[in-house]
Amino acid sequence: MTEAWWYIVAAWGATLGGVGIYATLLLRKGRRLSRVVPPEDRRWM
């Protein structure tokens, strides 16, 4: 593996990992909040 590939892997890893972690935290926050909000306020369900 050439040196350039380490940077390529780092760039892809940071992007996909960053978005993946953000998405996971977002879904968890949504689940937590929806437990304290009445069902009638969750209109998309």
Next chain:
Amino acid sequence: MTNTTTPRGDAPSAPAPVGTGSTGTRVLGAVALVLVALTALYGLVISPPDRQLGETIRIIYMHVPTVSVAYIAFIITAVSSAMYLWKRTEFWDLLGASSAELGVLFFALTILEGALWGKTTWGTFWEWEPRLTTSAVLLLVYIGYLAVRAIPADARTRATRSAIIGLVAVVNIPIVHKAVDWWRGLHQGRTVMSTIDPEMGGSQLVAMYLALLAGLIVFVWLLIHRFRVAFLAERAADSGLEHAIEQRRVEGATS
């Protein structure tokens, strides 16, 4: 797991699923995952190295979509801010804030990818040259937008303050975009769209279009979820406030 009672202990209603997902977002999420997998296949395996950039073009397959999505996010924030100042509805306020947060995420990733690409191409992670400097300013301005939203205030004041910042901040985008034309610097002069057209061909072009499409679908999926989380947070805050007022009323009646 479902919750059939309200936080105020009302009678159970029909069971409601917990979370911000819906059939539409599940389908969109599945499409996004397939597109990301295809992008990785084309971007890392199938497409050949570029004649000029060599293997580092594979970083550009991430860099161009993330910056495009960040620009779209900030433009949505600006449009939502204008709409809020006109209509004064919660929808536009929450949409603008949700989009700004995603814009910050994608723009921070853009700068990180750019730094990694810069190290392999220029030999340095960072230079205070026009495109990079204006990009840093853009990121800081939108972090400021999010910081202003975090200042305790009533919903209307917070929304008005952030709408004004959201409208002003978008002026930075053309400055960042044109920085390579207006001032001399290290960053290449080609724009986002012209990077795609002239010299790429075959599987390189497929990789770039797939990456752009995947980035867009992922952004839409995230935006829907982020908006719903913001909406739930507002309802939870309202619910907590109503509960506190009710308790005070009961305490007042019994004393």
